[in-house]
Amino acid sequence: MTPIRPPWEERSPIRGSTSPAGERLRRAAPGVAAAAFWLVLWQLASVVVGQELLVPSPAVVAATLAGLAGTAEFWQVMGLSLLRMAAGFVAGVVAGTAAAVLTTRSRVVDALLSPALRVVRAAPVASFVILALVWIPTGRLPAFIAFAMVVPVVWDTMAQGLRSQDPELLEMARVFGLGRWQTLRRVRIPSLAPFLLSACTTGMGLAWKSGVAAEVISRPEVSIGRELQDARVYLDTPAVFAWTITAVALSLALERLFRLAARRWLPSVGAPEESRGRGDHAGV
Known part of the structure; x- marks a missing residue:
């Protein structure tokens, strides 16, 4: 008698490969198991402590979050905070890339900018926020802090990418008569794409965390x-948990969306990883 397989183990017509639904379930299983583990641990901690003021239960936090999500103010707060961080992030990526280009092309500029960028990267966020409060209005401070934290990360990563570009490829582009625009589009951008993706992924998380920290200290309206x-x-500890979960979820969603967009517009970034994955599965 042929045993009945569960849906996630069903095989597709192609020998040795699982169905798309089974593959998705297989990939999601570790994440679901990890989330369930931490939820159970959280519930146990809440029961052991026995005080909602210190450790509210997941059910209480979920109810608080659902209540917040049902108000227009909640979405307005999320939207304005996202707008502030996005403005600082985009400005930081542009400024960091420009600084990388300048410092790799000029020793004088490198000697002037590099120490300042390293100091900004090493400075604690809280100290930087308190210092910036002297000169910058509270409404603009989170965007500025996000900008200041992103610039050094993008500068350092993009500078490494610019220095690691293959000179033989650039020479070949000149030999074949490619102009500056064609060389930029066909040679420089594809080689810099992995560095840009790494810089933006790291910078996005840093911009969000530092921006929210700046909001906590400066307390701008609607944040x-x-x-x-x-x-x-x-x-109101359940509300603290609920807003923290909201901030974390937004950060993860932004990173996911950025990776999807990068895979769409920068297909060369995901090519090596995908080819390795195909090779790994082929041997199973």
Whole structure:
């Protein structure tokens, strides 16, 4: 008698390969198991402590988050915080890339800019926020902090990419008579794409975390940081958990969307990883 396989183990007509649904379930299983583990651990911690003020249960936090999500103010807060971080992130990527180009082409510019960028990268976010509060209005401070934290990351990574470009490829482009635009599009951008993806992925997470920290300290109107600080002041621990989960979920969603966009517009970035994956599965 042929055993009945569960849906996630069904085979596709192609020998040795699982169905698309089974493959998705197989990939999602570790993440679901990890999430379930931490939820159970969180529930146990809440039961052991026995005080919602210190460790609220997942059910209480979920109910609080659902209540917040049902208000227009919640979405307005998320939208404005996202707008601030996005503005700082985009400006930081542009400025960091420009700084990388300048410092790799001029020793004088490198000697002037590199120390300042390294100091900004090493400075604690809280100290930087407090110093910046002296000169920058609270409404613009989160975007500026996100910008300041992204620039050194993008500069360092893109400078490495520019220095590692193959001179033989550039020489070949000149031999074949490619102009500056064609050389940029066909040679420089494809070789810099992995460095740009790495810089932007790291910078996006850093921009979001540092921007929310700046909001907590400066407390601009209509911001996630202000909501977190108000919830802490009023001892509303479930709301603190709910807004923290919101910030984390937004950060993960932004990173995921960015990776999908990069895979769409920069297909050469995902090519090596995909080819390795095909090779690994071929041997199974």
